[in-house]
Amino acid sequence: MKTKLVLVSALLFSTISSCDLIESIKPNGDLGGTQSAMGEVGNTFSLGTISGISSATAEVKTLNSGISTITASATISDPTLLTIAKNIPDLIVDGNKVSVTKKYRITDEGIQNVYEDGNFTLVKYSDKVGQKYTHKVDGKTVTREIEYISTDNEYPYGFMEIKVMKIAETGRGIAGVSKIEYITNHKFGLVGFKTYFEDGSSKEVRFYSKV
Numbered sequence: 001m002k003t004k005l006v007l008v009s010a011l012l013f014s015t016i017s018s019c020d021l022i023e024s025i026k027p028n029g030d031l032g033g034t035q036s037a038m039g040e041v042g043n044t045f046s047l048g049t050i051s052g053i054s055s056a057t058a059e060v061k062t063l064n065s066g067i068s069t070i071t072a073s074a075t076i077s078d079p080t081l082l083t084i085a086k087n088i089p090d091l092i093v094d095g096n097k098v099s100v101t102k103k104y105r106i107t108d109e110g111i112q113n114v115y116e117d118g119n120f121t122l123v124k125y126s127d128k129v130g131q132k133y134t135h136k137v138d139g140k141t142v143t144r145e146i147e148y149i150s151t152d153n154e155y156p157y158g159f160m161e162i163k164v165m166k167i168a169e170t171g172r173g174i175a176g177v178s179k180i181e182y183i184t185n186h187k188f189g190l191v192g193f194k195t196y197f198e199d200g201s202s203k204e205v206r207f208y209s210k211v
Contacts, residue, residue: 030066030119033109037211038189039068048206052078066105067114073099111189123167125186142171147181155183157191157206164191 037043038060045058058072076082076096085091085098092099103114113120121133133144148166155164162185169180176198183192183204194204 031105031107031110031112031121031124033107035063035066036106036108036189038209039063039104039106040211044210045070045072046208046210048208050205052076061101066107068104068106069101070104071099071101073097106189108186111184122182122190123165123184125165125184127165140171140173142169144169144182155185155191157185157188158208162188162191 041060041063043060047053047056050056054075054077056072056074058070060068061071062069074097076085076098082093082096082098086093105112105114105119109126110124111122113122120135124131127146129146129149131146135142135144145168146165147168148164150163150165153161153163155162165184165186167182167184169182170178172180177195178198179196181194181196182190183194185191189209190207192204192206194202196202
């Protein structure tokens with residue numbers, strides 16, 4: 001059980017960093033909409049409780065022309081997670097501390113990674129169930145598909161329940177993992193990250209923005 005929680009944490013960092021391994025993609029257009037306060041300088045993000053990882057935070061350091069630069073860091077006490085982190089490109093590992101810096105567009109229309117070779121959309125809130133995004137990542141074809149959009153406030157988040165969109169990602173080829181699921185909300189952005197394992201079990205982590 002602890003190992004699976006560790007793997008979920010490692011996949012979180014992989015999600016932040018691995019898109020730089022894209023070899024050939026059709027670039028997405030710049031995400032439109034009004035700048036979200038979540039992407040403004042000084043805003044911070046945190047994770048729910050995870051065994052083997054502590055002091056996990058992320059902060060918006062700069063905002064230029066609608067592009068937010070976010071730096072994330074965490075302290076890792078689990079040796080399995082630390083080993084995984086050392087093998088993820090772009091993660092800076094110093095002892096048991098791990099950090100990474102990435103760029104995003106965060107607007108009222110969605111969330112989008114920004115890279116030198118183009119954009120990589122995480123979610124567009126206007127998209128419908130069945131919408132797919134396929135990219136070549138580290139030699140593998142990775143597909144993201146919107147699988148669920150709730151119509152009622154049903155997802156527990158803090159002291160409330162909210163509507164969510166669930167975007168499934170397959171094709172990463174991670175041993176023991178069948179699917180990764182991003183859970184988003186039009187107001188709170190990325191609110192959760194769920195990993196489905198090949199043995200039929202799953203583990204989920206909550207994300208919280210300060211604003």
